[in-house]
Amino acid sequence: MATVQDIKRRVRSVRNTSKITKAMELVAAAKLRRAEARIEAMRPYADRMLELMAGTARASSSVRGLPLLQRREPRRVAIVPFTGDRGLAGPFNSQILRRSFALERELRAEGAEVTWLVAGKKGRSTLAFRRYEVAGSWQGFSDQPAYADAQAIAHRLAELYTAEEVDRVVVVFNQYESPLVQRVIQRDVLPIAQDLLESGEEQRREDALRGDFIYEPEPEQILERLLPVYLETELYRALLESAASEQGARMTAMRNASKNAGELIDRLTLQMNRARQAEITQEILEVVAGADALGG
Amino acid sequence: MADERRKFDVSVVTPEGPAFEGEAELLIVPGQAGEIGVLARHAPLVATLKAGSTRVHVSRDDVREFATGPGFFQVQLDRAIALVDDAVAAQEIDRERAQRQLDEARSELERLEAGESDADRWQLEQRIRHAENQLGVAGGT
Numbered sequence: 001m002a003t004v005q006d007i008k009r010r011v012r013s014v015r016n017t018s019k020i021t022k023a024m025e026l027v028a029a030a031k032l033r034r035a036e037a038r039i040e041a042m043r044p045y046a047d048r049m050l051e052l053m054a055g056t057a058r059a060s061s062s063v064r065g066l067p068l069l070q071r072r073e074p075r076r077v078a079i080v081p082f083t084g085d086r087g088l089a090g091p092f093n094s095q096i097l098r099r100s101f102a103l104e105r106e107l108r109a110e111g112a113e114v115t116w117l118v119a120g121k122k123g124r125s126t127l128a129f130r131r132y133e134v135a136g137s138w139q140g141f142s143d144q145p146a147y148a149d150a151q152a153i154a155h156r157l158a159e160l161y162t163a164e165e166v167d168r169v170v171v172v173f174n175q176y177e178s179p180l181v182q183r184v185i186q187r188d189v190l191p192i193a194q195d196l197l198e199s200g201e202e203q204r205r206e207d208a209l210r211g212d213f214i215y216e217p218e219p220e221q222i223l224e225r226l227l228p229v230y231l232e233t234e235l236y237r238a239l240l241e242s243a244a245s246e247q248g249a250r251m252t253a254m255r256n257a258s259k260n261a262g263e264l265i266d267r268l269t270l271q272m273n274r275a276r277q278a279e280i281t282q283e284i285l286e287v288v289a290g291a292d293a294l295g296g
Numbered sequence: 297m298a299d300e301r302r303k304f305d306v307s308v309v310t311p312e313g314p315a316f317e318g319e320a321e322l323l324i325v326p327g328q329a330g331e332i333g334v335l336a337r338h339a340p341l342v343a344t345l346k347a348g349s350t351r352v353h354v355s356r357d358d359v360r361e362f363a364t365g366p367g368f369f370q371v372q373l374d375r376a377i378a379l380v381d382d383a384v385a386a387q388e389i390d391r392e393r394a395q396r397q398l399d400e401a402r403s404e405l406e407r408l409e410a411g412e413s414d415a416d417r418w419q420l421e422q423r424i425r426h427a428e429n430q431l432g433v434a435g436g437t
Binding site: 046 | 368379418
């Protein structure tokens with residue numbers, strides 16, 4: 001049986017671990033709040049961008065020539081999982097990768113080729129472990145992505161799409177629902193959906209009321225510049241959602257770890273008290289037996 | 297006052313939040329083909345912007361200047377919106393920091409050209425452009 005000393009040592013080690021998990025939980029909670037605020041802060045930009053894009057498309061005579069809108073037979077598909085840079089976040093990273101590999105199997109069964117690009121260290125190392133070739137990888141920002149990070153990813157994806165090296169781009173990321181719930185989402189980001197550019201009767205009437213905009217340069221040229229920026233904002237939103245999800249998942253995982261540590265400490269303490277009591281009983285027995293021997 | 301100019305709504309919005317939101321008398325933005333100045337009751341306009349200096353004249357002696365990245369500009373019904381990928385207020389530009397960022401990005405680009413780095417070329421070029429823009433705006437004030 002373990003001695004009191006052994007158990008004491010284990011309790012101390014578990015207690016130290018629980019201090020770390022507790023601290024990580026608090027840090028994740030603080031980062032989560034920041035990530036939520038940034039999702040909120042980008043909303044006006046994204047909304048106005050969409051409005052502007054729809055309006056410009058209405059004014060354009062033709063949108064057919066734009067490369068990012070071109071729909072092709074998807075023979076080569078790019079899969080882009082957004083993972084975190086660090087682990088200890090429950091199922092956050094593994095569920096993204098599991099979904100990505102499932103998607104890969106599906107696409108290959110349909111006869112498509114798959115190109116991998118990846119954000120986050122965790123995803124990159126998994127792909128490297130499987131000896132997959134990667135057409136682009138970005139890391140070092142998963143806990144607080146900047147707009148410039150989204151721009152770098154968007155630039156690379158648009159480049160591949162325009163060069164016709166891929167015919168479809170799918171991003172797999174965790175959508176943030178609440179600190180406890182993250183949902184894995186796969187979203188086609190390229191080609192850009194045409195229906196974003198279509199608008200209803202009501203908007204057309206509004207346009208007519210407002211009068212014509214002066215476009216400087218031509219609406220087609222403005223639209224050509226708007227489309228990549230739209231892609232950037234979509235990716236930026238996904239990066240922010242993923243960052244919030246990562247912190248939420250880590251917070252939950254660390255809360256569970258702290259709880260488990262607490263239970264373990266309780267159990268060990270009970271064991272330790274039993275062992276101590278056994279020792280005392282043993283000593284008393286020895287003393288009584290000794291006294292009996294002398295007295296006899 | 298007789299010479300008080302009519303005000304209109306101005307917003308300078310970035311993906312990281314609004315940089316300016318409020319009323320102003322005059323707004324000057326760096327259009328692709330040259331600076332565009334907008335007063336109240338301007339005709340509806342959509343334009344593209346390049347990186348440069350955006351100036352919001354809140355009143356005659358209150359002018360806010362921003363170093364802004366490329367983006368888009370829309371005027372409608374007494375409301376002007378500049379959508380730019382980044383905006384830093386002129387008085388918040390840290391010349392030393394911008395210079396350091398510029399130097400770092402340039403040396404990283406050299407290392408990339410020598411094949412010693414796997415950084416994203418396009419991203420480095422963006423960082424250089426952004427730092428240069430900030431220095432340009434800070435130099436003008």
